[in-house]
Amino acid sequence: MEYLLLFVSASLVNNFILSRFLGICPFMGVSRTLDTAMGMSFAVAFVMTVSAAVTWVINAFVLVPFELVYLQTIVFILVIASLVQFVEMVIEKSSPELYAALGIFLPLITTNCAILGAVLINVQQDFGFIKMLVFTLGSSVGYGIALVLFAGLRERVAFSNVPTSFKGAPVAFVTAGILALAFMGFSGLVK
Amino acid sequence: MRNDIIRYALTLSVIALLSALLMAFVYGLTKPAIDEARRQDFLIGLNAVLPEYDNSPDLDAIIIDNQSVYVAKKGGAIVGYAAVGHSPKGYGGTVSVIVGALADSTISGVVVVKHTETPGLGDRIITAAFLSIFEGSHISREYAVKADGGHVDQFSGATISPRAVCDAVNTANALLVKGLEYEY
Amino acid sequence: MNIKNFTDGLIKNNAVFKQMLGLCPALAVTTTMLNGIAMGLATTAVLAGSNVVISALKSVIPNKVRIPAYIVVIATLVTMVDLLMNAYLHDLHKVLGLFIPLIVVNCIVLGRAESFASKNGIFASLLDGLGNGIGFTLGLAILAAVREILGSGTILGVSLSTPPIIVFILPPGAFLALGFLMAGYNRLFKGEI
Structure with missing residues (x-):
């Protein structure tokens, strides 16, 4: 039950994009069409889960015992950067189809603050291994939901008659605002 | 190469x-x-709930069930106790409080030290007007909002946040009760 | 020439409104003007520092491993800013929280390192870093001012005795305010730049 609550809270109530403001750059960049949004969501979910697990182990067994907690930021970002590189190589070799679908998003993920954000929140909240996995999965699912919903909205907005000054990014932000307003309805769900 | x-x-x-x-x-x-x-930061919270003291309550703590009960002394005599309580039942997440108690088991003060309640609605739980309801009552009392049959005021449009505060106060109180029974 | 390095980043290539970089902190910490400015200045310190260090090291760092090297330099500076703020500006550090370490992945910092500091002299890179940083701070300050005035009815903590429209300090208000400000920016500067 506790895990279910954590999952709902991470995915819907404290949605990464719409409430915590993590990972906004790709949110705006790749949400023009549904297909790219789906691809990005899967790539983020994958890298987020793997890097959260790896950094959790490094933090618990190296940084904390040796009192090197101040190296967290630099170690975590290097882990994420190398993981992204590694994942890219593996996918390219093993599954060309998957690579064709996710490949272009992978380099963008290193500088996606949703990944580093998730990893840092895990450490700050002192989650155990299972809780960390539940939180990370919930976060990435929430990230995907917001991204895909938003891409669907933007496909519709593209066909409407938007005032010149609002064309492009401004109307996208207003749309995101309304979507965030809708997501506020989820708070209070965990009680 | x-x-x-x-x-x-x-x-x-x-x-x-x-x-x-x-x-x-x-x-x-x-x-x-x-x-x-x-x-x-922590001492500011303790100061707000404890009567005047001259020791360092954060260092003078007794450990019960792996949690700390902070003991305030003046001139060597115990004047009050304080404990931290958390509740995950807040509207936006965890609500944390510090509860202070006098040696006669009455609450000397409550402060909210951490919360993510909605600004303008649920965050009224941090006001003295709301928190003063706890002062002077007994730490073994079970607190609840009026909607749940208790005596703590809820706000129009926000029952969940006060309920979480009651829950957090109850957890801290359970610890305080044990702390007051503690024999040195 | 040198002055242009500084002024370009202010309005013409404003990080928030034009380049749309560093939007996560821009949306997250702008509930009060003070927080917005503090976040902007922390980013400026990292940006100016990393530009100077990377410009100084540009002949030493081999081209092929430049990105990891930049990340190490930036992460070091961010950690230093993080620790110093935690020690000497503790209350501000608590409010900005997670978004201080996240300066590492702020696209502005790596972007300026890659596109400017790796090709230009130390002094020009310093000016470029300061210009872009202050432009970012300006963007944050404007967004934060709008949100604080509308959402809390205060400015820099001083009450304006206007009724607060709470939604503007909540997450949806951040998106709405930025959308309208960006439209205003387009309206004002379109054609001139």
């Missing part, structure tokens, strides 16, 4: 080593100040 790779590795290692040294230096420099700032 091989030389190139060695050169890359060497350059990166030197940069990483210098960076680590620099960070270790700044860490050593700032650690005392950071620890002190964190301690002061």
Whole structure:
């Protein structure tokens, strides 16, 4: 039950994009069409889960015992950067189809603050291994939901008659605002 | 080719080593100040709920079930106790409170130290007007909002946040009850 | 020439409104003007520092491993700023929280390192870093001012005795305010730049 609550809270109530403001750059960049949004969501979910697990182990067994907690930021970002590189190589070799679908998003993920954000929140909240996995999965699912919903909205907005000054990014932000307003309805769900 | 790779590795290692040294230096420099700032934060919370004291309650703590009950003394005599309570039942997440109690088991004060309740609605739980309801009543009492049959005021449009405060106060109280029974 | 390095980043290539970089902190910490400015200045310190260091090291760092090297330099500076703020500006550090370490992945910092500091002299890189940083701070300050005035009815903590429209300090208000400000920016500067 506790895990279910954590999952709902991470995915819907404290949605990464719409409430915590993590990972906004790709949110705006790749949400023009549904297909790219789906691809990005899967790539983020994958890298987020793997890097959260790896950094959790490094933090618990190296940084904390040796009192090197101040190296967290630099170690975590290097882990994420190398993981992204590694994942890219593996996918390219093993599954060309998957690579064709996710490949272009992978380099963008290193500088996606949703990944580093998730990893840092895990450490700050002192989650155990299972809780960390539940939180990370919930976060990435929430990230995907917001991204895909938003891409669907933007496909519709593209066909409407938007005032010149609002064309492009401004109307996208207003749309995101309304979507965030809708997501506020989820708070209070965990009680 | 091989030389190139060695050169890359060497350059990166030197940069990483210098960076680590620099960070270790700044860490050593700032650690005392950071620890002190964190301690002061906690002491501000304790000051708000405890009567006047002259010891350091955060260091004079008794450990019960792995949690701390902070003991305030004046002139060597115990004047009050304080404990931290959390509740995950808030509208936006965890609500944390510090509850202070006098030696006669009445509550001397409650402060909310951490919350993520909605500004303008649920965050009224931090006001003295709301928190003063706890003062003077007994720590073994079970607190609840009026909607649940208790006596704590809820706000129009926000029942969940006060309910979470009651829950957090109850957890802290359970600890305080044990703390007051503690024999040295 | 040198002055242009500084002024370009202010309005013409404003990080928030034009380049749309560093939007996560721009949306997250702008509930009060003070927080917005503090976040902007912390980023400026990292940006100016990393530009100077990377410009100084540009002949030493081999081209192929430049990105990891930049990340190490930036992460070091961020950690230093993080520790110093935690020690000496503790209350501000608590509010900005997670978004201080996240300066590492702020696209502005790596972007300026890659596109400017790696090709230009130390002094020009310093000016470029300061210009872009202050432009970012300006963007944050404007967004934060709008949100604080509308959402809390205060400015820099001083009450304006206007009724607060709470939604503007909540997450949806951040998106709405930025959308309208960006439209205003387009309206004002379109054609001139």
